[in-house]
Amino acid sequence: xxxxxxxxxxxxxxxxxxxxxxxxxxxxxxxxxxxxxxxxxxxxxxxxxxxxxxxxxxxxxxxxxxxxxxxxxxxxxxxxxxxxxxxxxxxxxxxxxxxxxxxxxxxxxxxxxxxx
Amino acid sequence: xxxxxxxxxxxxxxxxxxxxxxxxxxxxxxxxxxxxxxxxxxxxxxxxxxxxxxxxxxxxxxxxxxxxxxxxxxxxxxxxxxxxxxxxxxxxxxxxxxxxxxxxxxxxxxxxx
Numbered sequence: 001x002x003x004x005x006x007x008x009x010x011x012x013x014x015x016x017x018x019x020x021x022x023x024x025x026x027x028x029x030x031x032x033x034x035x036x037x038x039x040x041x042x043x044x045x046x047x048x049x050x051x052x053x054x055x056x057x058x059x060x061x062x063x064x065x066x067x068x069x070x071x072x073x074x075x076x077x078x079x080x081x082x083x084x085x086x087x088x089x090x091x092x093x094x095x096x097x098x099x100x101x102x103x104x105x106x107x108x109x110x111x112x113x114x115x116x
Numbered sequence: 117x118x119x120x121x122x123x124x125x126x127x128x129x130x131x132x133x134x135x136x137x138x139x140x141x142x143x144x145x146x147x148x149x150x151x152x153x154x155x156x157x158x159x160x161x162x163x164x165x166x167x168x169x170x171x172x173x174x175x176x177x178x179x180x181x182x183x184x185x186x187x188x189x190x191x192x193x194x195x196x197x198x199x200x201x202x203x204x205x206x207x208x209x210x211x212x213x214x215x216x217x218x219x220x221x222x223x224x225x226x227x228x229x
Contacts, residue, residue: 009156035217045159045206045220091158103174104149104218108158 002027004094006107013082014115021077021110023092029053032096034068034075035104039089048090051075079112087114118142120221122207128227129197137192137224139207147210148190149174149218150182152203159206165190197228 003026013019025034036048049059051068059066063080079086092107123138139148146167151159151174161174165184179201181193190209194201204225208218 037220043204043223045208047217047219050217103161103164106158106160108156 002029002032002094002096002105004092004105004107006090006092006110008110009108010111010113012113012115015084016081018078018080019082019112021079021090021092021112023075023077023107025073025075025092025094027094027096029096032094035093035095036066036075036077037091037093039091039109041088045091048077082114084114084116087112120207120209120219122205122221122224124224125222126225128229129194130229131198133197134193134195135197135226136194137205137207137226139190139192139209139221140188141190141207141209141219142188143209143211143219144187145209145211145219146187147212147218148184149208149210150180150190150192151206151208152176152201153206153223154203162192162205197226199228202226202228 005024032053034051038046038048049066056068065078067076089109089111091109093104095104120141149164150162153159160176162176162180163171163174163182165171168187171182171184183191204223206223207221210216210218
């Protein structure tokens with residue numbers, strides 16, 4: 001069975017501070033994909049990134065960066081120089097390639113509040 | 117492209133009433149999903165479909181039924197609503213599971229009194 005743990009339920013930081021959202025996953029499969037989604041106050045879920053289990057390179061996209069470490073089963077998300085628009089609930093998710101049992105398993109989310 | 121749309125956006129039901137939530141996607145995706153989102157629980161998969169005419173149970177299927185008669189539509193039915201089904205329901209679609217991201221609809225907020 002797959003499991004995703006986001007231990008940080010809520011985080012508040014002052015604008016322009018850096019913040020890291022933690023994600024720890026569990027799976028016995030060797031081929032899997034990890035995702036981050038953002039859910040702003042408007043409610044829709046917005047895809048941020050996908051990473052497969054064979055690619056441990058860190059990725060940077062503007063102020064966002066992701067650190068994937070298979071050794072610790074973690075896929076952490078860092079926002080640099082946070083802005084008020086970053087306030088949202090962020091979900092980490094895991095998908096395995098298991099024909100007949102394919103689904104995306106979500107963590108419980110981290111609510112990030114950026115204080116102006 | 118409208119992406120993924122959901123109808124209705126809000127609904128209030130009384131216990132025992134029935135209703136159908138409609139999800140439509142215009143991206144020609146094979147896979148479609150229904151999730152429910154509850155405070156502190158994240159998103160949990162109710163049912164999903166890997167193609168027209170096929171459906172499968174997810175993590176929390178009890179009390180719900182689904183149908184995928186057309187590739188672009190995925191219906192979620194509540195035959196006899198219960199207060200425990202008060203939730204926000206999200207529909208999603210993807211080209212295929214695993215390798216591709218899921219595109220989500222705007223959600224339906226359902227309250228069962």
